[in-house]
Amino acid sequence: MSHKKAQKEKKEGRQPAVVTDEELAAAMERERGELEKTWARPTGWRGWFTDTDHKAIAMRYIKTAFVFFLLGGVEAALMRIQLMRPNNHFLNPDQYNQIFTVHGTTMMFLFAVPIMTAMGIYLVPLMVGARDVAFPRLNLYGYFVYLVGGLLLYSGFVLNTGPDAGWFAYVPLSGPGYSPGKRVDIWAQMITFTEISSLVGAIVIIGTAFKMRAPGMTLNRIPLFVWAQVVTAFMIIFAMPAVMLASSFLASDRLIDTHFFNPAEGGDAILYQHLFWFFGHPEVYIIFIPALGFISPIIITFARRKIFGYVPLVLSLISTAFIGFGLWVHHMFATPIPQMGQSLFTAASMMISIPSGVQIFCWIATLWGSKLNIKTPLLFVLGFFAIFVLGGLTGVMLASVPLDLQIHDTFFVVAHLHYVLIGGSVFPLFAAFYYWFPKWTGRMLSEWAGRWNFWLMFIGFNLVFFPMHQLGLNGMPRRVYTYLPETGWGTLNLVASIGAFILASGVLVFLVNVFWARRAGAVAGDNPWQADSLEWSIPSPPPNYNFHNIPVVQGRYPIWQATADAPVVRGLSTTKRETVVTSVMDAQPELRFEIPGPSIWPSLVALATAVTFIAGIFTPWAFLVGAILAGITLTGWFFCDPNYENKTARETGEHSHSVPRAPELRPKEV
Amino acid sequence: MSARSVIDVSELQHHQFDTYDPVWWGNNFLLAIETSMFAILIATYYYLRQNFHEWPPPVAQLTATLQPLPVITYGTAITILLVVSCSPMIVTDLSARWGYRRLSQVGLVICVICGLAAIVLRSFEFSAVYFRWDSNAYGSIVWFMLGMHMLHLLVLTTESVLLMIWIFTREYDMKHRVDIVTLAVYWYWVTGIWVLLYAIIYFTPRMK
Numbered sequence: 001m002s003h004k005k006a007q008k009e010k011k012e013g014r015q016p017a018v019v020t021d022e023e024l025a026a027a028m029e030r031e032r033g034e035l036e037k038t039w040a041r042p043t044g045w046r047g048w049f050t051d052t053d054h055k056a057i058a059m060r061y062i063k064t065a066f067v068f069f070l071l072g073g074v075e076a077a078l079m080r081i082q083l084m085r086p087n088n089h090f091l092n093p094d095q096y097n098q099i100f101t102v103h104g105t106t107m108m109f110l111f112a113v114p115i116m117t118a119m120g121i122y123l124v125p126l127m128v129g130a131r132d133v134a135f136p137r138l139n140l141y142g143y144f145v146y147l148v149g150g151l152l153l154y155s156g157f158v159l160n161t162g163p164d165a166g167w168f169a170y171v172p173l174s175g176p177g178y179s180p181g182k183r184v185d186i187w188a189q190m191i192t193f194t195e196i197s198s199l200v201g202a203i204v205i206i207g208t209a210f211k212m213r214a215p216g217m218t219l220n221r222i223p224l225f226v227w228a229q230v231v232t233a234f235m236i237i238f239a240m241p242a243v244m245l246a247s248s249f250l251a252s253d254r255l256i257d258t259h260f261f262n263p264a265e266g267g268d269a270i271l272y273q274h275l276f277w278f279f280g281h282p283e284v285y286i287i288f289i290p291a292l293g294f295i296s297p298i299i300i301t302f303a304r305r306k307i308f309g310y311v312p313l314v315l316s317l318i319s320t321a322f323i324g325f326g327l328w329v330h331h332m333f334a335t336p337i338p339q340m341g342q343s344l345f346t347a348a349s350m351m352i353s354i355p356s357g358v359q360i361f362c363w364i365a366t367l368w369g370s371k372l373n374i375k376t377p378l379l380f381v382l383g384f385f386a387i388f389v390l391g392g393l394t395g396v397m398l399a400s401v402p403l404d405l406q407i408h409d410t411f412f413v414v415a416h417l418h419y420v421l422i423g424g425s426v427f428p429l430f431a432a433f434y435y436w437f438p439k440w441t442g443r444m445l446s447e448w449a450g451r452w453n454f455w456l457m458f459i460g461f462n463l464v465f466f467p468m469h470q471l472g473l474n475g476m477p478r479r480v481y482t483y484l485p486e487t488g489w490g491t492l493n494l495v496a497s498i499g500a501f502i503l504a505s506g507v508l509v510f511l512v513n514v515f516w517a518r519r520a521g522a523v524a525g526d527n528p529w530q531a532d533s534l535e536w537s538i539p540s541p542p543p544n545y546n547f548h549n550i551p552v553v554q555g556r557y558p559i560w561q562a563t564a565d566a567p568v569v570r571g572l573s574t575t576k577r578e579t580v581v582t583s584v585m586d587a588q589p590e591l592r593f594e595i596p597g598p599s600i601w602p603s604l605v606a607l608a609t610a611v612t613f614i615a616g617i618f619t620p621w622a623f624l625v626g627a628i629l630a631g632i633t634l635t636g637w638f639f640c641d642p643n644y645e646n647k648t649a650r651e652t653g654e655h656s657h658s659v660p661r662a663p664e665l666r667p668k669e670v
Numbered sequence: 671m672s673a674r675s676v677i678d679v680s681e682l683q684h685h686q687f688d689t690y691d692p693v694w695w696g697n698n699f700l701l702a703i704e705t706s707m708f709a710i711l712i713a714t715y716y717y718l719r720q721n722f723h724e725w726p727p728p729v730a731q732l733t734a735t736l737q738p739l740p741v742i743t744y745g746t747a748i749t750i751l752l753v754v755s756c757s758p759m760i761v762t763d764l765s766a767r768w769g770y771r772r773l774s775q776v777g778l779v780i781c782v783i784c785g786l787a788a789i790v791l792r793s794f795e796f797s798a799v800y801f802r803w804d805s806n807a808y809g810s811i812v813w814f815m816l817g818m819h820m821l822h823l824l825v826l827t828t829e830s831v832l833l834m835i836w837i838f839t840r841e842y843d844m845k846h847r848v849d850i851v852t853l854a855v856y857w858y859w860v861t862g863i864w865v866l867l868y869a870i871i872y873f874t875p876r877m878k
Binding site for chain 2: 138199211215237240241244249256258260265266268552565567571581583631639
């Protein structure tokens with residue numbers, strides 16, 4: 001390398017393209033210092049509102065969602081205390097209505113969806129070898145909108161204005177005629193906030209997975225976790241608009257007297273159910289598919305071998321997503337649906353068990369005959385198999401119309417949905433916590449406590465929800481605040497309530513484990529599980545810039561397959577926030593993309609959004625004011641000092657008719 | 671430490687058009703969200719129509735009943751305006767790709783004027799529906815469809831104004847040229863969606 005060129009590159013803050021043996025170590029150290037400075041994160045209260053680091057935002061998402069999980073759990077415990085014996089008066093009917101509504105709403109909208117998105121926001125950039133997500137500022141905005149939604153719901157709840165029409169808020173019960181007051185409006189606007197944040201999260205994740213992959217990570221080398229996140233994000237894009245419309249129609253029926261759901265003026269109550277479940281059924285898969293994404297890497301790691309059937313697994317994810325849009329009417333078998341429609345949706349509901357089955361068999365085939373390393377994450381995955389298969393079986397039962405009509409709105413359905421949702425996503429989520437906690441914090445969770453955690457949760461869970469199948473068959477309807485002793489439901493309810501406390505103690509063990517491990521857990525090192533994917537190739541916790549040198553991926557299992565002199569990407573700036581943008585299919589390098597840095601504007605736009613929709617509960621004029629506020633803040637976002645931009649290297653006004661060819665992905669030997 | 675092979679990316683550009691740029695993808699995903707929103711709105715429109723013998727519902731006058739068809743004038747004017755405005759947008763789009771600053775400026779100014787005109791026409795269009803949003807379900811859904819499209823007209827025009835201000839007062843850099851090309855996609859999309867909505871809102875009631 002000529003001296004002149006080296007000096008020029010140094011001036012522009014680029015990494016020198018060629019190094020000799022002796023210079024390497026020193027140069028690396030210098031670069032590390034520069035990267036630390038370039039990617040430094042704002043701290044303190046400023047950091048709260050301006051920090052765009054994907055790991056920081058994801059951690060906040062995870063903590064917030066977990067707090068909502070605990071709150072939802074407390075509500076569940078209150079319900080179980082109430083139902084423990086017949087004729088109980090621990091809660092009155094109105095409190096019970098609010099509590100079951102807020103419980104369902106919290107678990108679906110404030111816990112399950114956001115925490116799955118958050119796992120993607122943390123891990124997708126690390127797994128694909130990027131230095132941040134594609135749209136970090138948008139990401140920050142998404143978090144704050146979500147937080148506002150959660151705070152809105154709980155502010156209403158503590159002020160005795162919690163929604164009380166069930167987590168799906170069917171009209172006419174939730175309409176202006178039967179639910180006066182502001183309870184349902186709070187629910188409807190909470191939906192708006194959480195859906196905006198999910199949609200934003202989906203765009204961030206797809207953008208990152210499509211364009212920010214390390215060179216060499218072609219489509220058929222993308223980790224299965226990332227595939228799952230991408231498929232989920234696409235489902236969010238097509239499903240969430242339905243619930244946004246359902247809740248907007250509901251809110252406008254209540255606020256400005258539209259008649260979408262008012263039969264007297266040509267509106268239609270069943271329309272609400274269609275709109276809600278067109279979102280609501282894919283929603284189940286939006287929660288479940290990321291969980292499938294946790295399972296594959298955990299199985300790969302603890303079976304210590306390559307996955308069996310990578311392509312079938314990916315195709316199963318995609319077909320589950322497609323079929324997932326054809327199931328919504330099976331929630332509505334008790335409404336006047338044409339028989340042809342019923343048959344179609346029954347068929348689709350049964351068909352979706354095929355891709356789920358394919359996945360389970362692929363995982364079993366991977367585990368079969370391998371030398372299992374049974375650690376807590378794998379234990380939770382095995383627990384998932386047991387519980388989810390049971391939930392899947394009752395799902396096939398419910399897909400049959402005559403049976404569904406008998407047990408519609410009974411505890412059988414409550415049992416089924418908890419088996420699929422807790423089995424299908426909470427167990428894999430805990431597996432994921434145990435698996436990635438060392439990466440997040442640099443410390444290991446206790447294995448001993450992990451086993452206690454698992455068995456308490458597993459036994460507790462089955463004790464709560466298995467008896468509910470029988471209760472449902474015995475005719476106990478869901479959403480009743482109490483029952484008479486003559487019904488004979490007392491014993492099974494008591495068993496379920498005892499189970500609830502065992503389950504809760506399992507969660508408590510987890511919390512203690514986390515707080516203990518933060519201080520005293522064993523130091524993890526970069527790759528404590530000897531896993532295969534890129535996030536384990538960097539320190540734990542990861543540095544702000546994630547990868548010092550962006551790796552070049554050579555196979556589906558980058559760490560296991562990396563050769564001793566695995567090539568890396570050079571030539572990115574160390575003084576600007578640069579990462580490599582690659583092509584969608586083949587991951588050929590295309591751009592040196594500058595990632596936006598910290599900014600206050602996303603938080604301000606979130607504030608404008610919050611003002612608009614919260615005031616919109618009370619007056620339609622809020623939307624006019626909101627539009628102006630949003631206009632002002634978005635203008636600020638657009639014109640704000642692009643502090644990340646390199647002013648000297650800015651390409652100004654040159655006439656470029658042809659697109660320059662990206663360099664071939666053939667590493668040069670130097 | 672031994673020397674290792676590298677892929678040198680130091681010659682790559684920071685921004686490039688279309689599929690190269692993450693922003694282009696992000697914009698398209700936003701449009702995918704909005705497309706599914708409009709698709710569900712259209713489904714809702716036809717779903718509600720099943721509840722009516724006549725669509726729009728007749729209005730009883732003193733002696734006779736009236737079939738209150740939506741007045742087509744404003745809708746047609748907006749359709750023509752938006753379709754025609756695609757040509758200055760195509761010019762803006764191409765000039766941004768070629769790097770002709772002056773042409774981009776002129777094109778964007780014409781587009782902004784078209785956008786503002788469409789917004790003005792739209793505010794008259796609401797009254798052409800004959801029903802208010804709170805008259806019946808027909809009025810509700812038609813107002814909602816017009817309103818959601820109005821929202822996009824507002825956002826589109828605002829975005830065009832911001833970009834226009836930028837390229838008049840600041841640098842005509844690659845980043846904002848990519849933004850213009852991305853804005854053009856949004857413009858074509860708003861036009862295309864409107865042609866569909868126009869056909870549905872005005873011709874469904876006229877088909878017997």
